[in-house]
């Protein structure tokens with residue numbers, strides 16, 4: 001691993017750490033030397049990621065938290081700083097897809113659920129992380145997992161598209177406000193990957209084959225593609241990059 005991708009002595013928090021992308025991000029940052037705080041509402045999933053990290057000889061702790069609870073998020077970040085001295089890297093990655101129906105039929109309850117998890121939870125995390133990282137003047141790097149749906153749209157997932165566009169805006173707002181405190185805030189925009197809620201929603205092999213063909217590189221994303229971009233954004237190698245949305249989409253939006 002190049003020297004600038006080393007995270008020795010650093011503490012990294014990964015939300016949705018039990019999921020497809022979260023596990024790859026956790027193991028990648030851990031391989032660089034960071035202690036990983038694996039955050040998830042699903043205790044079994046968080047434990048499995050922590051086990052993958054520690055089985056490889058790296059360091060992780062498990063934090064079961066419902067990120068839609070603003071007070072619980074404040075407590076979470078406070079606990080992390082108390083246990084590890086500071087927070088260096090935060091990856092706000094937890095998310096859900098919601099229903100797949102046209103906007104005219106979209107259930108209001110599901111709209112609120114998608115906003116709570118995909119947008120409000122990112123705000124709750126950001127507000128606590130920004131304060132924690134600026135408290136000792138050392139700054140840090142925050143990466144939000146958006147989606148190519150932060151730039152384009154597709155039918156039946158309107159609320160998801162809206163939240164990911166909003167995450168892009170929130171990323172820029174945080175970057176502008178906290179750049180002077182040495183905190184960089186960026187987002188990644190993955191295309192489709194057959195993991196987690198996406199794999200559960202799209203089960204048809206032929207649909208995945210068709211989607212692969214829509215990528216310039218002829219395949220959909222795998223979690224390690226996303227983890228590589230996140231690690232770069234977390235590292236000093238991207239030290240002059242902030243407020244950006246980095247597409248990790250195999251050319252999907254270029255085709």
Ligand SMILES: NC(=O)c1ccc[n+]([C@@H]2O[C@H](COP(=O)([O-])OP(=O)(O)OC[C@H]3O[C@@H](n4cnc5c(N)ncnc54)[C@H](O)[C@@H]3O)[C@@H](O)[C@H]2O)c1
Pocket residue numbers: 015016017018019020021022039040041042045065066067068093094095096117145146147148189190191192193194195196197198199
């Ligand atoms: N898989 C894809 O095709 C794809 C594409 C673009 C963007 N994304 C984004 O990547 C991120 C990770 O998705 P994934 O594909 O790894 O899905 P995933 O379902 O495998 O992981 C999501 C994780 O978030 C956790 N989570 C959900 N609600 C939570 C809550 N209230 N509090 C705490 N944790 C909660 C889940 O338990 C799960 O472990 C999401 O933000 C998603 O929108 C995914």
